[in-house]
Amino acid sequence: MKNIEIIGTGMAEAKRQITNDDLANIVETSDEWITSRTGIKTRRFCGEDEDATSLAIEAAKNAIASAGVKPEEIDCVVCGTLSGEYVVPALACLVQRELGFREDIPVLDVNAACSGFIYGLEVARGLLNSTDGHIGLVIGCEHLSRLLDMEDRNTCVLFGDGAGAAIIQTTDSGVYESVLGARGGYEIAVEGPGEVRSTIKMDGKAVFKFAVEAIPKCVTTLEDKAEITLDDVDMVVCHQANSRIIDHCVRKMHADSEKFYKNMDRFGNTSAASVPMALDEVCKNGLAKVGDTLMLVGFGGGLTWAGVLIRIGEKK
Numbered sequence: 407m408k409n410i411e412i413i414g415t416g417m418a419e420a421k422r423q424i425t426n427d428d429l430a431n432i433v434e435t436s437d438e439w440i441t442s443r444t445g446i447k448t449r450r451f452c453g454e455d456e457d458a459t460s461l462a463i464e465a466a467k468n469a470i471a472s473a474g475v476k477p478e479e480i481d482c483v484v485c486g487t488l489s490g491e492y493v494v495p496a497l498a499c500l501v502q503r504e505l506g507f508r509e510d511i512p513v514l515d516v517n518a519a520c521s522g523f524i525y526g527l528e529v530a531r532g533l534l535n536s537t538d539g540h541i542g543l544v545i546g547c548e549h550l551s552r553l554l555d556m557e558d559r560n561t562c563v564l565f566g567d568g569a570g571a572a573i574i575q576t577t578d579s580g581v582y583e584s585v586l587g588a589r590g591g592y593e594i595a596v597e598g599p600g601e602v603r604s605t606i607k608m609d610g611k612a613v614f615k616f617a618v619e620a621i622p623k624c625v626t627t628l629e630d631k632a633e634i635t636l637d638d639v640d641m642v643v644c645h646q647a648n649s650r651i652i653d654h655c656v657r658k659m660h661a662d663s664e665k666f667y668k669n670m671d672r673f674g675n676t677s678a679a680s681v682p683m684a685l686d687e688v689c690k691n692g693l694a695k696v697g698d699t700l701m702l703v704g705f706g707g708g709l710t711w712a713g714v715l716i717r718i719g720e721k722k
């Protein structure tokens with residue numbers, strides 16, 4: 407099985423910026439509570455003319471441009487999402503239709519909640535290897551604002567909309583390791599279509615406890631598999647659920663906090679979009695360059711967890 411490396415990234419921000427004070431006008435909360443408990447200051451919600459499809463398309467276009475690939479070179483498309491406008495067609499298929507990819511390629515969505523983008527990387531690696539493909543598009547995209555109960559202060563202050571994408575290519579060299587798992591559980595749940603509009607329900611405390619175990623477990627598993635330590639990793643991009651979760655794990659692992667990127671202050675928790683959005687910022691802000699090794703770590707609903715050790719490369 408060939409390794410994969412990242413050769414381009416992109417993201418799409420939803421139009422409407424929602425501050426903590428905006429939410430304090432809707433539910434009994436405060437900027438002080440949200441900031442101190444989560445590190446979130448603002449999040450973005452889709453505007454009238456935006457949805458998961460438009461965000462996924464924009465992020466994909468940006469990733470394709472940054473990698474310097476042509477649409478016809480894409481050999482598979484995988485999208486991590488739990489909030490596309492349609493159950494069928496898959497969001498990945500809507501991106502394919504809009505961007506004019508070839509028809510003889512696998513195109514599908516993956517629902518592993520907040521671990522969806524990292525699961526997507528592994529699924530894309532498997533598909534590229536099994537189909538003799540070379541270049542894949544992996545997207546993480548969410549329109550969570552339409553799944554929020556704006557009367558539930560336990561959840562409505564946490565989540566936001568957005569999309570991120572990466573272009574990967576297979577390589578015979580480089581570093582690549584992965585770890586995927588799940589416990590099964592209803593701690594974060596969104597019911598399927600029914601008479602009542604579905605909204606996100608979450609047992610925040612239980613998920614927090616799960617998350618602070620999941621991140622170190624992914625990191626140490628990847629370190630062991632690759633026979634490296636975090637010193638050999640240039641940046642770590644974790645799911646951006648809560649800055650206290652990342653701080654807790656950094657302390658527990660005696661790690662360098664500078665290596666753990668954070669942008670939940672501006673975007674909140676965007677589930678499957680959070681890792682690729684943060685990844686795009688890390689690449690665009692010069693925190694990672696060609697040849698660098700990144701660790702991406704996710705955890706979330708279904709009580710899934712996922713991590714990859716992956717290198718930044720250039721189109722061959």
Ligand code: UT7
Nearest residue numbers: 434435436439443520559560563610611613614647648706
């Ligand atoms: O992406 C999926 C992964 N999701 C996560 O990783 C989320 C993990 N969990 C968390 O990030 C945290 O558990 C939360 C941010 C959700 C909650 O923080 P917490 O420190 O665990 O707070 P809590 O749930 O224990 O609530 C403490 C208090 C409660 O009041 P009482 O019962 O002590 O009187 C809550 O009712 O804070 C209250 N509270 C709020 N107060 C003001 C809950 N939400 C709010 C709010 N504003 N928005």
